[in-house]
Amino acid sequence: MVKDVVKTLKVRIKKEVLTTRKKERLRRITGRDTRIIEKYVRIIHHNRRKICTKTKKGKIRVHRGKLDELTLTTSKVKEEERRKNVPHDLKKMFPYCSHNEFQECRDIAVQLYEQGYRPNNTRPPIKRARRQLINAKRFVLVHLPKEKNNTLARWWVGIRDSLDTWKRNTPYHQKLWLPLEMSTFHQKELKKGRIKSLELRYKRSTHEWWVYFQLRVLPPPSFYPPKKKSSSSLPPAVLGIDLGINIPAAGVLLTPKKKLTSEEIKFWYTKQWNKINHRYKLKLSRLQRKAALNDQSGKKHQVYRFLSLLRRRYRNVKLSYIHQFISEVVQTIETYARRYDLFVVVGYPKNVRKDKGKGNSARKFRRKLHQWNFSLVLTLLRRALILRGFDPHRILTVEERGTSSHCTRCGRKVVRPVRGLVHCPSCNYTFHSDLTGAMNIARKFLGALFRPRGTTITDYLTGQRFSSSHFTVCRGLSHWLQPQ
Secondary structure (H helix, E strand, O other): OOOOEEEEEEEEEOHHHOOHHHHHHHHHHHHHHHHHHHHHHHHHHHOHHHHEEEOOOOOEEEOHHHHHHHHOOOOOOOHHHOOOOOOOOHHHHOOOOOHHHHHHHHHHHHHHHHOOOOOOOOOOOOOOOEEEEOOHHHEEEEEOOOOOOOOOOOEEEEEEEEEEEEEOOOEEEEEEEEEEEOOHHHHHHHHOEEEEEEEEEEEOOOOEEEEEEEEEEOOOOOOOOOOOOOOOOOOEEEEEEEEOOOOOEEEEEEOOOOOOOHHHEEEEOOHHHHHHHHHHHHHHHHHHHHHHHHHHHOOOOOHHHHHHHHHHHHHHHHHHHHHHHHHHHHHHHHHHHHHOEEEEEEEEOOOHHHHOOEOOEOHHHHHHHHOOOHHHHHHHHHHHHHHOOOOHHHEEEEEOOOOOOEOOOOOOEOEOOOOOEEEOOOOOOEEEHHHHHHHHHHHHHHHHHOOOOOOEEEOOOOOOEEEHHHHHHHHHHHHHHOOO
16 A cells, blocks of 8 residues: 655745735735744743653654643633743734644744754844644635636635734634646646645745645546647737827737728727816815915915815825726727737836926926826736736737837838827828827837747836747737838
């Protein structure tokens, strides 16, 4: 009979899709557990004569029950057996930590001490932030099917978040859900055994979080059913999106067809937001003027309080309209993704505020430009698409410098006879300026694919580099680079 074997499986956490709150929560939980482990190691070392014994082979063994008598109080036992006072009360030092989590940290500290780790004044403390979860009650591994496209990842692990606790009749701990980068190799290894425990670790060299699963490997089954290979038979397409100030965004979809149709051109525009935005700006300017007059006269007034309230309300309304705009863009992208093997390319207005500084543009335009939250829009849009199952290399941002000032047919410099239109003097082609920018953004991405081999495509928003091998499907759209 084949005996069970304990095996470690290492899986990376997708830090690029983690929110700021989750990163902070994960850092606080693991940092607190690392400090508790360090406390346990020092308590064991100072009381080693009471709780440590030696085996016949000379190895040190720590008595866990005696260690609990020094560190943890008890309440759910008989009155005469309760421990109300202990020499090292860890519950007072870490009040939000549960009894089970103390025992998890105790087991790690005992394991470290038995392996030879000894604390002293010259030795630095434990550097690796870690958290070990023993029972299935304190962590959950979930696999979502492919039919659910509104997910950040297929595989999730939920750990007990004791920092976020609801105290009703009994304490209720929420779960902190972390997305995993699970490959086919990891899935095959998980099928071979049962998860005994897991451990979270942070690598300082790469600034990444990893999950270490402790697997109890079972005897291999005689047969695994073959997995069907899924190949996408959809035609390729590239959606270029140009962000703007007056018109929030314009999009052009480049397909294997050589002509654009009305279905492949899209504007995202809300007239109601322009009216609300103008109204709030008038109120803010009046209150700012009133506050300046009160400052000059030396009078104290409640204008500053009203001004802060109005700014907060304006920020909340603005964020709500930004989220509404992003939901409309995502809805359109999802309809395109059902028909095409889609890649989304958005223009990144790099150094736009420096180029349109004082002396190069009107004052009214500069005010609108400095209130333009294009970085927030790009971040939220990318996160919303990844939540719906898009891969990171399918959502790219490229530099949009010069995309609205060159013709989409011949590629030469154009002029703007009217606001919102561009006219090419060489080929006499007239088109909308935002659609010209969106089409040139998509063509700029396609042009980067036909560079020499070994080149990479950089995402301007995140700084990630992707190999050109990820975009070989888009080589069938090369006819859009030729003069139309």
